[in-house]
Amino acid sequence: MIRSLTPADLPAFxxxxxxxxxxxxxxxxxTTPGDLEAALFAPGAGGFVAVTGEEVSGCVGFRPDGAQTLTLNRLATVPxxxxxxxxxxxxRAVEAVAxxxxxxxxxxxxxxxxxxxxxxxxxLGYVRSDEPYRFAHSDSPGPAVLVKAISTPPTSPQKALT
Ligand SMILES: CC(C)(COP(=O)(O)OP(=O)(O)OC[C@H]1O[C@@H](n2cnc3c(N)ncnc32)[C@H](O)[C@@H]1OP(=O)(O)O)[C@@H](O)C(=O)NCCC(=O)NCCS
Structure with missing residues (x-):
């Protein structure tokens, strides 16, 4: 089961x-729990946890970078x-948010x-890009960046046809 992240999930995340x-x-x-709290509960940000049985078995975060780009971060599953x-x-949960x-x-x-x-x-459809990552850590080598276009269905397809 995938569900939205709450502050109570931070230790498990x-x-x-x-x-x-x-x-x-x-x-x-x-990464410290304090870093996580700051990033995952920033304006527009959030995350999901996967729960298998009673255990939190996976995590992912997201955070907007402007109006067009949603960044995905901290994806992990337990081995x-x-x-x-x-x-x-x-x-997919983050793509649905996007x-x-x-x-x-x-x-x-x-x-x-x-x-x-x-x-x-x-x-999963992501492709390499040579653009920078806005939330990169200055004390780490520059990361590889991947992007995926998200298609949003027209809000009123019937109307568009008439
Ligand atoms: C990457 C990760 C989240 C994938 O989680 P997962 O629960 O195994 O993902 P899925 O079961 O949905 O895997 C989907 C497919 O990707 C493949 N896959 C998973 N990890 C892979 C990897 N590192 N390299 C290549 N393929 C991989 C799986 O074999 C599977 O292929 P299949 O559909 O043909 O069987 C997990 O391996 C992980 O936590 N890795 C360590 C943390 C990490 O690297 N996070 C990414 C930070 S950018």
């Missing part, structure tokens, strides 16, 4: 990130549930220490 097995050189590994579609469901909010695209950054995950995102 942080624990999933720590269990993800990320390279210790990445800024991900230095026990990998390969079961949880990661994909979390990405579509509902009228954003034109979802943009995400992949750490230089985690480039092996890029095929996962490419499989």
């Amino acid at each position: 942080h624990a999933v990130m720590q269990a993800a097995g990320m390279d210790p050189r990445s800024s991900w590994s230095r 026990r549930v990998r390969g079961q579609g949880v990661g994909t469901a979390l990405v 579509a509902a909010g009228g954003f034109e695209r979802v943009l995400l950054a992949v750490s230089r220490f985690n480039l092996g995950v890029i095929p996962f995102y490419e499989g």
